[in-house]
Amino acid sequence: MTKEFKQFWLSVTLLIGTIIGVGIFGVPYAISRVGVVAAVIYFVALGGVMMLQHLFMTEAAMACPDKQRLPGLVGRYVGPRARWIAAVANIVQLWAGMVAYIIVGGEFLSVLLQPVLGGETFRYQIAWALAASLVVYFGMKFLTKLGFVTVTALVAAFVLIFVKAVPAVRAANLVPFNLADVFLPYGVILFSLGGLPAILEMEDVLEGKHERYRLAVVVGSLIGAALTIAFGFIVYGVTGPATSEDTVTGLKAVLGGNIAFFAALLGFLAIMNCFLRIGMNLKYTFRYDFKLHRLTSWLLAVAPPLIIFFVSTKSFVAMISFSGAVFGGISAVMVSLLYLSVARQKLVKEPLGVPPALVYVVIAVLVSGVVYQLSRSAANLLKMPLIGG
16 A cells, blocks of 8 residues: 555545544435435535535645644735635534534433443543543544544445344435425534635645545545435435434334444444544644644633533534535635635645636525525524524
């Protein structure tokens, strides 16, 4: 195995491991709320949007000689005001994701260990969050090796679940149209297919060699999306109207405890990968973009999610739906503007070549999603009916 081959697949697994996170466990429930046809449309449209986002970020990484993250890149190529918008949206989105990982990761860990060790789920959530926060402190080299091992185990767990679940899929469960909540999948799927935090780290793994950088991003994006889509439709095909928000409860009710154990194992592996990956991305954002001390950067990366966990809602579907649509949408708009700026300045020797008109269409879709989610959330908060919601 050559060094280049190893680096390529390590970088691919970084992206796969970031995409397959807590969001994947909201996908079956999201499908159940709109039906198969609408879900397919969502996956095709948003899958294309997120593929472009990953490639746009790749373009910016290839143009920039420094190790800046999203806020720094936007500040350099778009402008100082845009930098702060990107910083707030990106950081809050990543914090929200880490909170969701604490909630569900602790629940899955309790499924795995509670029969042996006992104890309340809350204790597993705290123990898992503290242990993962310590790992974030130690750096990229350790995390890369851990990511390769856990993604390999993750794929194995996927196979085991598919073998058990596929025979239990029932065509009658795959309702073509439901439309109980037509907008819910937007934020969930946008969140579940996103892998932006891994894109810049992939360049580090490839040691700045750009020959296979785009290919690694495309391969990782496609595999991550394919696994997410397959998981969503298979679980929905098994559980049908009994599909639960956390997926595991519904699977356990239909297939029994063994599948719940493997689903919890899959969930914990996926969430461990994403929590560590996002925590590392945040630490580097504070360190490289804001020039903060290493310890301060680490504390700002891991302390706010712990604090938010104590005071926020414990519904991870509600959290990832709002976070994906609003903060994920704003971050994606910033990435799109970043690409337009890099392309206009011709900073990459062999440019990606996506037409500006297509980029503006993507931006319009993302902005519409942000506006709708905010108006919907405001209406719910004020207990006012919202047309179409």
